[in-house]
Amino acid sequence: MDDKTTVNELKEKIKKFCEERDWDQYHDAKNLAIGIITEASELLEHFRFKSEKEVEEMFKNKDKRENISEEAADVLYFVLRLAQKYDIDLTAELNKKLEKNEKRYNVEKFKGSNKKYTEY
Amino acid sequence: MDDKTTVNELKEKIKKFCEERDWDQYHDAKNLAIGIITEASELLEHFRFKSEKEVEEMFKNKDKRENISEEAADVLYFVLRLAQKYDIDLTAELNKKLEKNEKRYNVEKFKGSNKKYTEY
Amino acid sequence: MDDKTTVNELKEKIKKFCEERDWDQYHDAKNLAIGIITEASELLEHFRFKSEKEVEEMFKNKDKRENISEEAADVLYFVLRLAQKYDIDLTAELNKKLEKNEKRYNVEKFKGSNKKYTEY
């Protein structure tokens, strides 16, 4: 399986994994949000005190690259589980957000800028 | 668009959004990991000091539910951007992780348990 | 040394520790903020998927209690280092914040409430 897979297929796979283990009882939104942020922190921890150059070097090292990719998948796992459990269509939400940001981050004004739209 | 969309299609959409704004220069892995964790925190913030019952009530309120779903999409946005920018196949990684966890969280041993595999 | 120590004395101790290792070059505010959040996550990770009752039990277990306390100190370490490095008087800031919150969280209105002041 690769990224030609649909979001729904991923949700289904995770649903099956969790239900086989009878984890619905622990997977309320609050605990899943804790799951997301703690995995996000393990991802970020790789880059603590590292310069931009050192970060780029990491991705050239096969093992390091693999570790980082695994952390990204750990975050995704909990995002998908939250969406599956609470019936959230992530693609629809993402599209709504991109449309909102199309306006907030107007190309002409924000091209090449690292400002937040609230900073203007 | 809905969750019948593939991960690759989402990555492409986000790539286009960011490249139109010339944001490649800011979207190194360290900053994207910061993006992921800060959005994860906005999601979690909804549940701070709330009981399990209050959390479930939130999802019955249309506006609250919409706000929470939007935060989940914000996390996903940065996960997909990281994967797109650094050429990570999220589905492949997720599968590898699920296979690893199939063993770590053996169904017979962990069914109905909230223990971490390292706690055994 | 115990909590009869002043904040300034703690800052001084940490300053010495870091300067002996020549770490000023890595301890910019962005990296220290990453330090704070990654340690905060290690603290939170102890409570992932745990019920309120299980959390209270943890503090009765000497080793578990010690681990949790250590994570709290790790967060404090980076908060103090940030304050020392950027010349922030934490006590003064904390007082300003408490005064602000005295009004935001008016006792009469918020006694026994878990609402955020923005929710009213």
Add this chain to the structure above:
Amino acid sequence: MDDKTTVNELKEKIKKFCEERDWDQYHDAKNLAIGIITEASELLEHFRFKSEKEVEEMFKNKDKRENISEEAADVLYFVLRLAQKYDIDLTAELNKKLEKNEKRYNVEKFKGSNKKYTEY
């Protein structure tokens, strides 16, 4: 009040603030850890996508500096509240940690290095 204040005095002040509002019922360790990480994220958010130079510039701007300092105090508030509520001596813990790190981060070996002790 300034940083010549002791940790105990700060804990007492926060205890009083929270007890007046009858918040003990919400301030279990799990929710306080969520408090710490969500405030840590608000601090980090200031530095998202910002270069080292831009971060240093922020501290020269009075308002920006004040906002950042306030976020640091927000993190500290929850760390102190956790310590007060669960009877943790933060100074003692910090000292134990510094002693442990004296060995892990041996001056001779780690002077000027941004490596984690586990990377050696």
